[in-house]
Amino acid sequence: MPEGDAVWRTARRLHQGLAGQVLVGSDLRVPAHATADLAGRRTIEVVPRGKHLLHRIEGDLTVHSHLRMEGSWRLHPVARRHALGTRHTVRALLWTAERVAVGESLGMLDLVRTSEEHRVVGHLGPDLLDPRYDASLAVANVLADPARTITEACLDQRNVAGMGTIFTAEPLFELGLNPWTPVGHLPTETIEDLLHAARRMLVRSARAGRTTVTGQADVNQDDGFVHGRMGLPCKRCGKPVRLATIGRQPQERVMFYCPVCQGGLAPNDDGGRQAPLGHGRSERRTR
Structure with a gap:
């Protein structure tokens, strides 16, 4: 699932391409809004909210979307609208005289x-x-x-919006925290430092x-340092980075971590050998 930085970049591209422009037509391919016609309305802005996108349009209307695992919004020349619209994966088309946004x-x-x-x-x-x-509210x-x-607390978007597995795993590693530590075992200052580190990384990526x-x-x-690096050497201690599940279904996730740098094995990790993920990265590149 895209994290807050990727959603922020998507919103920025859509805003730069559509803000101030009048929509010539729309096609929302969901039953509840299949008959909606946004033609003649001007795009006011496109903004992110955590992992959500809010496309605000004249007339107190907002096209709200969430990318989930595979979703995307891309801009193309409007001449490509008909060809792109034939894809069975397309859920939304919004077009001006020059561009078409394809969801x-x-x-x-x-x-x-919008209200x-x-x-x-x-x-x-x-x-x-x-x-x-609001850092104080997020910590609370x-x-x-x-x-x-x-x-689990950081990945819960009701607590703080924008963190996914990357920007949870990496700040936890930076601070040397075991991902399976109960919140109540950590000082408030540590929670503050963790969220500050996550925000710094997200802003940098954006x-x-x-x-x-x-x-x-x-x-x-x-x-x-750890995300996606299962079976590869930790850049800090040289021991293999590991992967284990965390949380309960349907919110169960996987978390990358270094047991040496982060206080031991996960409760459900038997310590057996884990092969590197087969995504083409080499140890030379990730050292």
Whole structure:
């Protein structure tokens, strides 16, 4: 699932391409809004809210979407609208005289009153990429359930919006925290430091135009320390990075971590050999 930085970049591209432009037509391919006609309305802005996208249009209307695992929004020349529209994965088309925004494999698509956006995003906690981010509220939300693991608390978008597995695993590694630590076992200052680190990484990635942990690698390099590096040497201690599940279904996730640098094996990790993920990365590139 795209994390907050990727959603922020998507919103920025859509905003730059559509803001101030009048929609010539629309095609929302969900039963509840299949007959909606947005033609003649001007795009006011496209903004992110955590992992949600809010495309605000004249007349108190917002096209709300969530990318989930496979979704995307892309801009194309309007001449390609008919060809692109034949794809069975397309869920939305919004076009001006020059461009067409194509929403594919969207996990969520709604048309709501802008004045009632709280119906679709009101449950979210403070957004780490929001200039008005409320750090105190985010920390209080995470601390609210002391028995939860710190990973589950951070991934819960009702507590703090924008963190996914990358920007949970990497800040946890930076601070040397075991992902399976109960929230109640951590000082408030540690929670503050963790969320601050996550926000710093997300802001850096948003500004860089790509997902990056340190900001030092180029687009062809992986500068992460643990995420995606199962079976490869930890860049800090040299021992293999590991992968284990965390949480309960249907919210169960997988988490990458270094048991040496982060306080031991996960409760459900037997310590057996784990082969590197087969995604083409070499140890030379990730060292």
